[in-house]
């Protein structure tokens with residue numbers, strides 16, 4: 001994918017995704033190499049996201065590349081009213097590749113049209129976060145040995161969760177059976193379900209978390225936020241129903257793994273952390289290898 | 303009323319384009335989409351005219367101007383029933399129905415307020431598709447959200 005921007009997971013075929021995951025696997029075996037020596041990567045976080053930014057910056061620096069950029073719009077010229085276009089055109093002059101996160105939907109696609117260097121989208125508003133999606137796929141494949149024919153449960157806020165939408169759409173390429181667990185107010189949007197139907201795959205919707213426990217290979221947890229409910233009473237009714245506690249995992253499949261995009265608040269109790277089925281911290285580490293694979297292949301170095 | 307008298311409701315043109323069978327309520331939108339409010343050519347229009355097919359209809363005649371298909375198809379969103387008639391020397395040279403294009407650029411606003419096209423000077427671009435109920439939807443190239451026909455706002 002030399003010189004190609006990574007804006008949306010929807011731009012990629014199954015074969016291209018698998019190629020990136022295979023490359024990430026080789027970086028996991030050998031994460032410190034000097035292949036980015038002399039390369040300058042711009043890291044433009046118009047919207048702060050410490051976790052994603054550090055993952056990218058660690059990925060680049062472990063490969064010997066250098067980083068320029070900013071961690072929030074407050075410390076950049078954006079605060080003085082500079083347009084996104086002007087910032088991107090300027091930074092294109094100073095770097096070989098731009099990693100950007102921005103609160104406006106579609107900002108990454110637009111940046112990729114104006115920039116003279118490739119863009120990696122590290123999150124554009126409520127729209128896409130393709131590197132998260134790829135690291136989720138990587139984590140699923142690594143723990144299950146395959147991406148094909150799995151039973152995957154998504155739990156919590158399926159309506160607003162951007163990571164859930166992207167991952168669901170990506171998984172429709174792999175013959176997944178979807179188990180969708182959420183309060184009725186936060187069901188998966190019909191636009192996303194349409195992708196499942198178009199791929200001729202099955203989904204089931206549940207309100208009771210325990211109904212999916214014995215069936216799943218992966219449980220993908222998300223947080224239910226209070227502000228999603230216009231009526232605070234509705235939030236009070238569901239807030240404890242979608243919290244994963246250690247004893248709930250009794251009776252689940254041996255190979256089950258629990259994933260979460262992090263940061264976690266209270267939706268997984270800390271007693272789950274020491275259960276070998278908990279995988280969310282390793283999942284985050286996998287993000288470094290996936291980002292190394294992306295940067296290296298876009299720069300034509302792997 | 304004789305046929306001759308009816309023809310005179312909107313003047314005949316020597317050379318140019320007649321857009322017929324426009325839904326009466328869409329005439330002003332069609333004028334705006336085709337930029338006829340800014341042209342220096344002679345433009346005639348009629349609304350609430352009798353139509354055998356639709357009850358009432360609108361019609362627009364533009365002197366000394368012909369349109370490319372791409373231009374014409376822009377009006378398909380508001381006037382899918384319209385016919386484009388090319389006139390040369392008072393004669394009908396060709397007659398074409400408008401077709402809804404596969405992509406729509408510049409003329410429609412993305413309904414998502416947090417879309418980049420509503421934040422910076424970015425021309426909108428949509429892919430046209432039909433959902434499972436066969437309703438027309440516009441998929442934004444930027445924010446990837448779908449604008450339905452009911453939410454279409456012209457720029």
Ligand SMILES: [Zn+2]
Nearest residue numbers: 412417442445
């Ligand atoms: Zn949009």
